[in-house]
Amino acid sequence: EMLEKGGYEHFMLKEIYEQPRSINDCMRGRIYPLEGKIQLGGIKEYAEKFKNAHRIIIVACGTSWHAGLVGEYLIEEYARIPVEVEYASEFRYRNPIISENDIVIAISQSGETADTMAAIEMAKSKGATIFGICNVVGASIPRLSDAGMYTHAGPEIGVASTKAFTAQVTALTLMAFYMAEVKGTLPKTKLIALLSELERIPSLVEKALESDKLILEIAEKFKDSRNALFLGRGSGFPVALEGALKLKEISYIHAEGYPAAEMKHGPIALIDEEMPVIVIATKNSSYEKVISNIQEVKARKGIVVAIVTEGDTDVVKMADYSIEIPASDEAFLPLLATIPLQLLSYHIAVLRGCNVDQPRNLAKSVTVE
Ligand code: G6P
Numbered sequence: 001e002m003l004e005k006g007g008y009e010h011f012m013l014k015e016i017y018e019q020p021r022s023i024n025d026c027m028r029g030r031i032y033p034l035e036g037k038i039q040l041g042g043i044k045e046y047a048e049k050f051k052n053a054h055r056i057i058i059v060a061c062g063t064s065w066h067a068g069l070v071g072e073y074l075i076e077e078y079a080r081i082p083v084e085v086e087y088a089s090e091f092r093y094r095n096p097i098i099s100e101n102d103i104v105i106a107i108s109q110s111g112e113t114a115d116t117m118a119a120i121e122m123a124k125s126k127g128a129t130i131f132g133i134c135n136v137v138g139a140s141i142p143r144l145s146d147a148g149m150y151t152h153a154g155p156e157i158g159v160a161s162t163k164a165f166t167a168q169v170t171a172l173t174l175m176a177f178y179m180a181e182v183k184g185t186l187p188k189t190k191l192i193a194l195l196s197e198l199e200r201i202p203s204l205v206e207k208a209l210e211s212d213k214l215i216l217e218i219a220e221k222f223k224d225s226r227n228a229l230f231l232g233r234g235s236g237f238p239v240a241l242e243g244a245l246k247l248k249e250i251s252y253i254h255a256e257g258y259p260a261a262e263m264k265h266g267p268i269a270l271i272d273e274e275m276p277v278i279v280i281a282t283k284n285s286s287y288e289k290v291i292s293n294i295q296e297v298k299a300r301k302g303i304v305v306a307i308v309t310e311g312d313t314d315v316v317k318m319a320d321y322s323i324e325i326p327a328s329d330e331a332f333l334p335l336l337a338t339i340p341l342q343l344l345s346y347h348i349a350v351l352r353g354c355n356v357d358q359p360r361n362l363a364k365s366v367t368v369e
Pocket residue numbers: 061062063064107108109110111112113116159160161362363364365366
């Protein structure tokens with residue numbers, strides 16, 4: 001088993017460290033930065049469908065649903081198609097309004113999740129076109145879909161999803177750029193710049209992994225916490241949700257992810273001198289707003305762990321602990337900001353003596369309702 005873990009103590013850690021490669025594998029042969037082109041073999045016959053789509057509905061469960069929320073930001077921003085993100089389990093039992101001009105994107109690591117499969121079948125019966133984003137080749141969801149993309153992250157053994165999530169986000173990024181290309185919603189020069197930057201992401205993820213030691217030290221401070229709050233804005237919000245999910249899944253610490261500005265409508269009541277408040281505070285369009293949210297936490301003597309852009313000084317001064325990630329275009333923030341949160345959960349769980357690869361009560365794929 002040690003051999004299978006490639007020298008790492010746990011599959012989860014191995015999979016966290018595989019991300020520069022798995023993200024690269026997801027992009028391989030699909031992006032052509034010099035020409036500003038994206039080639040998605042599986043969906044290329046559907047260019048017209050994307051051009052005429054009235055709406056995209058993303059259905060998924062768990063971590064895959066968080067990837068879907070990132071997809072919503074990217075597709076609306078770059079391709080200007082309205083997106084709704086639905087829990088498959090809720091969607092399937094509503095009587096949703098679906099027309100033939102709607103596209104449903106189902107996201108699933110395993111491709112076997114019962115609720116996601118049922119949601120696909122229902123949408124199909126109402127005439128929607130179904131695209132699957134899946135990691136396991138030949139699984140049920142790709143077979144049920146009209147077309148789709150494999151994420152090519154390789155087998156994921158740890159029950160808590162890590163590299164599959166970043167590969168899903170990469171696939172959705174490619175889809176968003178592809179839709180933008182066919183719809184003409186992005187100037188060619190901008191698309192070229194984004195694709196060149198995307199090509200650098202695996203090496204930037206590598207750099208983000210270098211904070212591992214520092215993150216272990218921070219984990220030591222919070223290993224006995226009973227609660228944790230994760231805050232983010234924009235596409236940092238789904239990253240906060242995913243950070244909270246990871247922590248609760250493997251360490252059994254109660255954690256919540258919140259849009260930073262919503263904190264004042266509830267979670268602010270929880271702030272004390274013990275609960276870590278982990279804030280995605282990178283330099284992007286919501287930077288100034290997040291700074292005011294950090295001030296709100298500090299004014300109540302809360303403890304702030306900030307994820308910052310390298311070289312930042314303003315947030316670093318305010319926060320109790322800061323973890324740097326490399327600077328990049330805002331489009332790729334979720335891919336970079338997720339890395340330190342995965343490591344933080346991992347180290348806290350290990351320090352608490354938890355079974356990180358097989359947390360209690362959880363299953364890698366949920367094939368029953
Ligand atoms: C389970 C797994 C999660 C996963 C979710 C959806 O809860 O433990 O890691 O995100 O199912 O699975 P899927 O295979 O559809 O992505």
